[in-house]
Amino acid sequence: AQSVTQLDSQVPVFEEAPVELRCNYSSSVSVYLFWYVQYPNQGLQLLLKYLSGSTLVESINGFEAEFNKSQTSFHLRKPSVHISDTAEYFCAVTPNQAGTALIFGKGTTLSVSS
Amino acid sequence: ETGVTQSPTHLIKTRGQQVTLRCSSQSGHNTVSWYQQALGQGPQFIFQYYREEENGRGNFPPRFSGLQFPNYSSELNVNALELDDSALYLCASSRGQGAQETQYFGPGTRLLVL
Numbered sequence: 037a038q039s040v041t042q043l044d045s046q047v048p049v050f051e052e053a054p055v056e057l058r059c060n061y062s063s064s065v066s067v068y069l070f071w072y073v074q075y076p077n078q079g080l081q082l083l084l085k086y087l088s089g090s091t092l093v094e095s096i097n098g099f100e101a102e103f104n105k106s107q108t109s110f111h112l113r114k115p116s117v118h119i120s121d122t123a124e125y126f127c128a129v130t131p132n133q134a135g136t137a138l139i140f141g142k143g144t145t146l147s148v149s150s
Numbered sequence: 151e152t153g154v155t156q157s158p159t160h161l162i163k164t165r166g167q168q169v170t171l172r173c174s175s176q177s178g179h180n181t182v183s184w185y186q187q188a189l190g191q192g193p194q195f196i197f198q199y200y201r202e203e204e205n206g207r208g209n210f211p212p213r214f215s216g217l218q219f220p221n222y223s224s225e226l227n228v229n230a231l232e233l234d235d236s237a238l239y240l241c242a243s244s245r246g247q248g249a250q251e252t253q254y255f256g257p258g259t260r261l262l263v264l
Binding site: 080081082085138 | 152183191193208256
């Protein structure tokens, strides 16, 4: 079975500061890793995903995440956040098998203030 | 905008009643997954349909059932509603059933059971 732990339930930061949202996972099989973002009253949107290859993956809006197999982590980082980044962020994993579902962490609320 | 729509947006039911939630997937997406997101939690997998057949199920009782139709629409049915069924219900569509496929989420239906 797989599980995901998001180590921080809330992360308050000031605008233009760097941020890291931490995610650790547990799995006995190889997995794919995802970060989704949920803005208020909206569904989830894919931010970025790791399938294979380079362990550093980037999104179009400045976020990046690094897959660390030895530490079973997939932390999300952004060097300078904006007010508009305020949202709920979910880390998710899925086993490398057809027909399997995303397994989500409990989420981290990122609050960016000026 | 993910191209995935859900109806209704909000719903209030009483304990013991039955409810049907609807989802319209992106054209060409043969896989639909349903998730339950309780307040303050990450989404939990209910089940997945591929080409109108259920091909994966999470830890939910049989009173949670679904249908997928050839026109890329789908339904989630819940019988004998319980108070704990109050949650945001999300559907997500993807092109295939491979684990690497990106799932595109709808905005959700918020169900309140009184």
